Amino acid sequence: MNDDEMSVGLGRPPATARQAGIKLLWIGIWLAFMSAPVKDLVDGNHTPWATALGVLGLLVFVGAYLVLVFRHTSKALDPFRVRASLAFLGAVAVLLSLTFGTPWLVLFVYVSVSVGATLPLRTARWLIPVVTAVLVGVGSTLEDPRETVTALVFPALLGGFAMTGVRQMIRTTIQLREARATVAQLAANEERLRLARDLHDLLGHSLSLITLKSELAGRMLPDRPELAAAQVADIEQVSRQALVDVRSAVTGYRRPTLPGELAGARTALAAAGVDADVPADVPEGLPEKAEEVLAWGLREAVTNVVRHSGARRCTVTLAPRQTLDGRVLELTVADDGRGAAGTTPGNGLTGLTERLASVDGTLTTRATQPRSGKGFTMVLSVPFESGLGSAE
Secondary structure, eight states: OOHHHHOOOTTSOOOSHHHHHHHHHHHHGGGGGGHHHHHHHHTTOSOHHHHHHHHHHHHHHHHHHHHHHHHHHHSOOOHHHHHHHHHHHHHHHHHHHHHHOGGGGGHHHHHHHHHHHHSOHHHHHHHHHHHHHHHHHHHHTSSSOHHHHHHHHHHHHHHHHHHHHHHHHHHHHHHHHHHHHHHHHHHHHHHHHHHHHHHHHHHHHHHHHHHHHHHHHHHHTTTOHHHHHHHHHHHHHHHHHHHHHHHHHHHHHHSOOHHHHHHHHHHHHHHTTOEEEOOOOOOTTOOHHHHHHHHHHHHHHHHHIIIIIOOSEEEEEEEEEEETTEEEEEEEEEEOSSOOSOSSOOHHHHHHHHHHHTTTOEEEEEOSBTTTTBSEEEEEEEEOSOSSSOOO
16 A cells, blocks of 8 residues: 555545545544533433434434535535535534533534535634534523533634634645646646747748759759759758757757756655655756756656655755865755665666766665665765856
8 A cells, every 4th residue: 555545635535445534534533522422322311212313313413514524625515505514414413402412512513613614714704603602502501501511612613713724725725736737737838839939940941941942953854954953962951951950959858957857856746745855946057968867867766756665755955065086966865765675776777877977977875764774865976066167
């Protein structure tokens, strides 16, 4: 069982039955405060018929509460259904409290929590005190209510208003997730436009020239074949140059950049539920080839963290360091996962070592926590003469 199966994203509907069970458990754990009405039924204070009705009423109340809170925190329900469900919960709480007595006043706390969890703040901020006032009013009609009513007023108010904060946090999380998706879509659209502009700039002139020279060669071919041959030779030269330009452009598109990989690492780790600490800035003056190697290394390291480590936290650092062999730039990726499965490097690390060798770089790995052997740390080092200068 991996971390994704165990975690339910805030403001995100559960994707599996296991996640649904976990979310239901977190919501249902607060039902422990139902001990007062349960004890009242178990103690035999009522007739068998009344006890049976009490059990049924309590089950209906709990079921309606769980369905309302569980469904609404996963996906916002229709406002009419929410208000109807809250009215039903309030009516059941009043009926059961008046019928069975003081221990059942705790149901109003759950009504208040449901109000805070499902209604906007502008509505919940006055309805929660109203629910609490109904609690006090119903309690005043019962025998010896003062101590119990006083003890329940504060939980009803606190629980209701605390849930308004939780609801707002969930809504904000959903909005941030939607905004992130929108930004990603806009970035993809901008990249497509850039690609279209680059292809037009690269091939537009060359293809136009090839077309014109082809038409000219066609007209010259019957009468002046030697001039037509010269035009064909020009067409060949233009075509070869266009092919070189396209290959160069494609190579540039494929080359990863360190800022891009840092942003991708941040997104990938967050999506996997890993608490990430990733820098936003890259030192200036890093040679292009060295930057490309570090970008590939970062991608490989983050992929290992997401797929194999089972880590809960990952820290990425990028900083220059002075060594006996000169100044170097170190990229460190450390996680708190289960550690390396063995001592033999895989294909990914072997390929990364070869890339680093091409720029006189080095790769070292170790356990993040040497004593326990937990975690995995990868350190990539490349020559870096000056953080402010440019590569020759």
